[in-house]
Amino acid sequence: MSLEKVKLFIEQQKKFSHMQFAHLDVDLDQNKDDLFKWIVEQSNWPTLKIHVDIPLKDIQEEVLNCDKYWVEHRTDDSDGWESMCIHGQAVDFTGGYKEEQGEYGWTELTEVCPRTTEWLQDSWGPNSIGFKDFKRVRFMKLKPNGYIMPHQDFQQRKLSAFNISITEPVGHEFAQEQAGLVPWEEGDVRLMDIGRLHSLHNSGTEDRVHIIVHGTYNAVTVNSIIKSFKIEQNKFINA
Numbered sequence: 001m002s003l004e005k006v007k008l009f010i011e012q013q014k015k016f017s018h019m020q021f022a023h024l025d026v027d028l029d030q031n032k033d034d035l036f037k038w039i040v041e042q043s044n045w046p047t048l049k050i051h052v053d054i055p056l057k058d059i060q061e062e063v064l065n066c067d068k069y070w071v072e073h074r075t076d077d078s079d080g081w082e083s084m085c086i087h088g089q090a091v092d093f094t095g096g097y098k099e100e101q102g103e104y105g106w107t108e109l110t111e112v113c114p115r116t117t118e119w120l121q122d123s124w125g126p127n128s129i130g131f132k133d134f135k136r137v138r139f140m141k142l143k144p145n146g147y148i149m150p151h152q153d154f155q156q157r158k159l160s161a162f163n164i165s166i167t168e169p170v171g172h173e174f175a176q177e178q179a180g181l182v183p184w185e186e187g188d189v190r191l192m193d194i195g196r197l198h199s200l201h202n203s204g205t206e207d208r209v210h211i212i213v214h215g216t217y218n219a220v221t222v223n224s225i226i227k228s229f230k231i232e233q234n235k236f237i238n239a
């Protein structure tokens with residue numbers, strides 16, 4: 001029953017192209033703070049591809065050594081969805097903040113994933129996504145036949161979470177309301193509007209693994225978002 005709802009939602013969204021309702025008309029010469037705010041809050045972009053090279057092979061190798069850490073995630077509205085925190089309140093505490101769980105911090109996953117950790121902790125390097133500090137940073141697995149029911153994580157549409165594709169098997173579909181399918185490619189870093197309804201299905205035969213990053217941006221993050229917006233906007237204007 002739930003899977004039928006997922007399939008129906010995904011099929012309904014496929015009539016839209018990903019950027020169909022994305023706004024492109026913005027004054028790029030306005031001050032940086034206003035431009036940043038417009039991109040994140042007003043652009044109506046469902047996702048923004050961030051132009052940064054990540055150590056993909058390293059992360060892919062390390063995640064293979066993490067089998068014992070995965071825990072089931074939000075089983076009430078999904079199936080085959082698993083998660084583990086590399087930064088959070090505990091490696092197996094993958095839900096939202098709870099005071100009694102203590103402070104956010106790096107978990108024992110850092111020992112199994114040293115290169116992933118090094119990359120995340122490098123806030124200023126050329127391949128960095130920045131971040132002044134982190135809240136939850138989680139690996140998210142969607143197993144074969146796994147699905148996530150249509151839901152929105154926030155009430156308002158806004159580009160708000162970094163989602164990074166570590167493996168992108170054939171059959172993974174990530175649909176967003178009025179934005180079709182996210183055109184994921186392995187290694188993509190995308191800033192996502194998860195205030196918009198979204199639903200996922202992995203109809204393939206391999207695990208799909210992504211990383212979701214929540215935290216506070218630094219100047220590298222902000223500059224990277226603005227730079228990436230300009231590159232992507234230019235592609236669509238010239239398409």
Ligand SMILES: [Fe+2]
Nearest residue numbers: 151152153194
């Ligand atoms: Fe979500």
